[in-house]
Amino acid sequence: MALSRLLLLCMLASEVRYAETKPIDFVCSRSARRAMNIGTEMETALNNCNSSAILPAPVQIPCTELHVASWERKSHHERRQDISASLKPLLESIKVARSLDQAECGSVLLQKLEHNINSYLLILTHLQLSDQKGPVESSELSCVPRSTLSLSTVLLNYRRLITGKLERLMMSLESTCAPQRQDEHQ
Template sequence: MALSRLLLLCMVASEVWDAETRPIEFVCNKGARRAMNIVAEMERALVECFGLTTLSTPVQLPCTELHVASWENKSHQEKRGEIVASLRLLIEGVKAVKAPGQPGCATSLLQRLENNINNYLLILTNLQLSGPVVSPALSCVPRSTQSLSTVLLNYNQLISGKLERFMVHMEDRCTSQ
């Protein structure tokens, strides 16, 4: 029963961000940003997935460390590029670890994580920024882990750290939109 509720919750919560929503609305709505961060829900669901403490292959972790002084000196394009590069690194790892022989619970959690990362990528890549386009680049040498808990922890640090700080700096656009 609990597993079927979890699967239903995962299916509903993993719906792709409404294509009609403009990225600037995400920037201007802190509640929407908070609601989109599903890591706490996924950590609770992970408890229900008995035996899913170790992934079959390592996943490279996103760059989450934030040196405030150097971050503040970066352009919006550079900040977005760094976050996008970290999200792409993570999503590739999640896609690689989803194996056909995994239990349904593991597959559902990994699919939900992949969908959530894709939602962030869609918003960031469609956000209109002025200035020269900057190719996404990592700000660290990625580490790897086989722990889904560690993956979720690092993902949450990326979302609540670099991404949220970037969104707060973009909020000046909210009054002009």
């Protein structure tokens, strides 16, 4: 019980630092992106949970496959849509799993993951892209959706999405950062 409360306190405290991140800060600062990527931290927290890593409902895992040549041909807008199209169904299925009765530790992890996904979606929505034609629209997934009951599989695929597609999008946008701003945030 004490471990669960400590875990909850640490997770809530870490959320505060993400609240101040602006899209431009996120793009221009690799350290801000590393700080917001909680995948490894959550995998470690899951290993410290005494509860089962089995979710009460299936969760759709994000599309992480990345064919570099075809990814590079996509516009920034298309890349953002691809990432958002993976995050939105993940978020919705996590909300469903979290609403069902489960162990406290697993529920705290799902809540933390839900907040983190929402933060990424807000950043993606508010990114100023030079090739943008309008707001992020619904887009098709770049893979056939799969679901799992394993929280560790969800976390692994989420981490792959963030360190793969999302990081590649941010790196391609770094050229829009002012030189002094890049130096301040790296």
